[in-house]
Amino acid sequence: xxxxxxxxxxxxxxxxxxxxxxxxxxxxxxxxxxxxxxxxxxxxxxxxxxxxxxxxxxxxxxxxxxxxxxxxxxxxxxxxxxxxxxxxxxxxxxxxxxxxxxxxxxxxxxxxxxxxxxxxxxxxxxxxxxxxxxxxxxxxxxxxxxxxxxxxxxxxxxxxxxxxxxxxxxxxxxxxxxxxxxxxxxxxxxxxxxxxxxxxxxxxxxxxxxxxxxxxxxxxxxxxxxxxxxxxxxxxxxxxxxxxxxxxxxxxxxxxxxxxxxxxxxxxxxxxxxxxxxxxxxxxxxxxxxxxxxxxxxxxxxxxxxxxxxxxxxxxx
Amino acid sequence: xxxxxxxxxxxxxxxxxxxxxxxxxxxxxxxxxxxxxxxxxxxxxxxxxxxxxxxxxxxxxxxxxxxxxxxxxxxxxxxxxxxxxxxxxxxxxxxxxxxxxxxxxxxxxxxxxxxxxxxxxxxxxxxxxxxxxxxxxxxxxxxxxxxxxxxxxxxxxxxxxxxxxxxxxxxxxxxxxxxxxxxxxxxxxxxxxxxxxxxxxxxxxxxxxxxxxxxxxxxxxxxxxxxxxxxxxxxxxxxxxxxxxxxxxxxxxxxxxxxxxxxxxxxxxxxxxxxxxxxxxxxxxxxxxxxxx
Numbered sequence: 001x002x003x004x005x006x007x008x009x010x011x012x013x014x015x016x017x018x019x020x021x022x023x024x025x026x027x028x029x030x031x032x033x034x035x036x037x038x039x040x041x042x043x044x045x046x047x048x049x050x051x052x053x054x055x056x057x058x059x060x061x062x063x064x065x066x067x068x069x070x071x072x073x074x075x076x077x078x079x080x081x082x083x084x085x086x087x088x089x090x091x092x093x094x095x096x097x098x099x100x101x102x103x104x105x106x107x108x109x110x111x112x113x114x115x116x117x118x119x120x121x122x123x124x125x126x127x128x129x130x131x132x133x134x135x136x137x138x139x140x141x142x143x144x145x146x147x148x149x150x151x152x153x154x155x156x157x158x159x160x161x162x163x164x165x166x167x168x169x170x171x172x173x174x175x176x177x178x179x180x181x182x183x184x185x186x187x188x189x190x191x192x193x194x195x196x197x198x199x200x201x202x203x204x205x206x207x208x209x210x211x212x213x214x215x216x217x218x219x220x221x222x223x224x225x226x227x228x229x230x231x232x233x234x235x236x237x238x239x240x241x242x243x244x245x246x247x248x249x250x251x252x253x254x255x256x257x258x259x260x261x262x263x264x265x266x267x268x269x270x271x272x273x274x275x276x277x278x279x280x281x282x283x284x285x286x287x288x289x290x291x292x293x294x295x296x297x298x299x300x301x302x303x304x305x306x307x308x309x310x311x312x313x314x315x316x317x
Numbered sequence: 318x319x320x321x322x323x324x325x326x327x328x329x330x331x332x333x334x335x336x337x338x339x340x341x342x343x344x345x346x347x348x349x350x351x352x353x354x355x356x357x358x359x360x361x362x363x364x365x366x367x368x369x370x371x372x373x374x375x376x377x378x379x380x381x382x383x384x385x386x387x388x389x390x391x392x393x394x395x396x397x398x399x400x401x402x403x404x405x406x407x408x409x410x411x412x413x414x415x416x417x418x419x420x421x422x423x424x425x426x427x428x429x430x431x432x433x434x435x436x437x438x439x440x441x442x443x444x445x446x447x448x449x450x451x452x453x454x455x456x457x458x459x460x461x462x463x464x465x466x467x468x469x470x471x472x473x474x475x476x477x478x479x480x481x482x483x484x485x486x487x488x489x490x491x492x493x494x495x496x497x498x499x500x501x502x503x504x505x506x507x508x509x510x511x512x513x514x515x516x517x518x519x520x521x522x523x524x525x526x527x528x529x530x531x532x533x534x535x536x537x538x539x540x541x542x543x544x545x546x547x548x549x550x551x552x553x554x555x556x557x558x559x560x561x562x563x564x565x566x567x568x569x570x571x572x573x574x575x576x577x578x579x580x581x582x583x584x585x586x587x588x589x590x591x592x593x594x595x596x597x598x599x600x601x602x603x604x605x606x607x608x609x610x
Contacts, residue, residue, distance in 0.1 A: 083507045083509065085507070087506035088507065092502075094502055096498055099498040100498040101499055102517050102521070104520050104521060105516075105517075113503070113508060114508075117507045117509070
């Protein structure tokens, strides 16, 4: 059974000049101990989706649909029960490790805060024990519990953030571009840490990123998002070898390849649509080389083709 | 463990003093600090230092300074030196109470409004801005005139003037701090809103308040002296510099300068002390200023 299951999720930001449709009719499942990558350009709704799962979106965001965690719809919970799920059942790590720890709190106190939220009677040595274990599992010396965040490098801080996120053994970890702010060597280390954790802690990871390489290394299945829509979802190797949606194909083609003599960097012309006034029909047609008449008129339905999900008119009605 | 933390503390204090004395502005802050300590000790040990009672005649009226009356006596025969000593009590008590009230109202208000924002923000900010528009002393006079004399009333009327200062500083800092990633990550581990406000946001915005605080005490002393000078402050014969200054200036014309001179010097010195100290702190907490010079 799926640990996390998202059904027909719509998210709109209400702003003065109208509504921005950040996520439209997105559905997917995350199985136990699976890692699912979500990729797409900036502004396509990846982070909104990830943040929505924890219900941490700003108040002007309107969410409809279902987010089921072990069969419980998170969108129907009251704030207090939702607060208790955060950090314990679902945890999140953020893009910028340099600012995601409180600069005036010791690392220790970040852990204590987390433990006390979920168990007010917890003893101090017990907290230190769990925190030390968590730090060890991400490769940080437990002695550093007494340090302040500024005494850590970026990579180490991200490890601390991960340790904080997994300390209470959540079932799902949402990693919102966990390596974007780090250099490549550290990226690789962090990815190894996440991989090990998945194996040892029986945890599912939702990896949000725009780095196709990281997804290839880490994820078992990939969801491709464009302009708030899930355009393709499938197993990583199938999707990389034979992309079905034109957007996926062009996204993969735009990865520079050092083996080819081709010096030109391929890219997708144009830019994602304004989500306040998205084009009628398929959101991608203005940039798509395979545009047909029907693309401009009607939005394609989500179809299942060869155990893959794809949203494009090419694959029939 | 305890010993260790003590050592750390003393090391911190010594490095603080070293930083402070590192350049000329540090010397200024240190000088201000010394002045303050002298006045505070004077206020605490006033009965031990003062040679006479400040509220009973101790000699002939209008005696010029001599060895029995270091600062002379006033028109009632009170010893000016004793009133000088005891006056520090009134000035400091009122300044501290007023600053406490102002900070005690302004900081939580700024914190809550800055965090929640929205229509509440617009209304409270409008009220605060309209209070801020009045010249400080004029507003304090108006409130003091309604409330009447007395330590608490005077403190209150001074406090009202300074609440907007705290409110504005805290509100703007909170408004930017609440969007920091560490606040969001605190939410993502399930922290309560109250925990986030008091444990994550407040400590991060508090340093900016320390300078405002010491500046405000200096300002409050001036306002208090001003109110007393105008007869709206402490009821005589309680020793108070502002009142003594007002009383003494009537006798300047007959060359009895000491009655007005010494309370005036006291006010100048204590305000100078606080301002120099505040400036020093400001440079310590805000390295950008130091670099600019």
